[in-house]
Amino acid sequence: MVTIIGFEGSANKIGVGIIRDGEVLANPRHTYVTPPGHGFMPSETAKHHKEHILSLTKQALEEAKITPQEIDAISYTKGPGMGGPLLTVAIVARTLSQLWSKPIIGVNHCIGHIEMGRLITSAKNPTVLYVSGGNTQVISYENKRYRIFGETIDIAVGNCLDRFARVLKLSNDPSPGYNIEQMAKKGTKYLELPYCVKGMDVSFSGLLSFIEQKGPKLIQEKKYTPEDLCYSLQETVFAMLVEITERAMSHCDSREVLIVGGVGCNLRLQEMMKKMCDERNAILFSTDDRFCIDNGAMIAQAGYEMFKVGMFTPWEKTTITQRYRTDQVEINWRE
Amino acid sequence: MNDILNAQLTIPFANEKHAKIVYETLRVDQEPRKNLIQRQLSLQSNLLIINWSAKESRILRVSCQSILEHINSILNTIQAFELD
């Protein structure tokens, strides 16, 4: 039996998860929600994490009904993400590692998303679409690496949604993307937006400036409702994502798609992806907000895989790093 | 050319074990702007000694403050989770 506790705090969520041999024993999380119109800043976010990490750790141990002695290793998010919040969490992880005399494992956040998706869905060898506030990547596993097939050349899709939510002053609770999704359900009139796919890659910044500039005026003139704009935005960006995923699938001759990352819990994205999968005779795997939004269990699960192949992090290397690419990690736990 | 600015802190902890945990936890991270500020940590039984030398007072103050915040967070963690 292997039991891992995982700590995640690379963005505005702080989460502590406990995994035992593929079973999620506990996964509490707390989100730093800013007022409508505002994003989250590193130092306030770090402060938020500091305020909640210890009580979440207590809660996780209680829910899992285990003692610290039963834990085999501590894993934490090494990066990528915001420096201050990452460091806050790494410092607690290092302290616990000494207090409990447990080895420590620094995890790549993106790998955490992928491994959690694989665990929950049992997808074997999927083409992965990783879509969140900081990342947009199409990934496929090959020869001990998660290779990035295509990605955004500027901002992440979640960032694009979040920034438009700010223009509309939508609530950030539970997340701006969630509220865009609810609005989009009531939209009917489609506004054509710049669609930008370049080979395997996508770009959202042109589209964002277009809708940021034109949107408020169109609403004011009553030509489109905010709901119409949310709907148009979703349809456009998701179509771009489906296109590059399909391209990667045909390249790799893949029959499985796995969507991970916070934007991945969007049901419209899942529906559009499912349609493409059905046409290609492929299967779509996705998870809900408990597991695709940043959480501690995903870091515990990646830590679990690393533990099993002995990928411990030497003490001097238990640092954090704001940049840390998905394809930098050797995936020794897969064939 | 600016003068080099120095700061030193000597912090006593409840016991050697706590001082060692704080020391080991803090010594991992490098100052982000190594050419502008240097920080040295050392341990003497239950004392943690921190020496800074910096080229700018603002950077020096930020580093002092963040170290104190980290120490606070380490101590809170010890208090909550030290095994008997």
Ligand SMILES: Nc1ncnc2c1ncn2[C@@H]1O[C@H](COP(=O)(O)OP(=O)(O)OP(=O)(O)O)[C@@H](O)[C@H]1O
């Ligand atoms: N239902 C939803 N529809 C669309 N987007 C959503 C939905 N729920 C959450 N999101 C978006 O997901 C993003 C958050 O994703 P996630 O929790 O993976 O963390 P992150 O902070 O973006 O981290 P990283 O980029 O490092 O993985 C935000 O942009 C949020 O608006």
Ligand SMILES: [Mg+2]
């Ligand atoms: Mg994430």
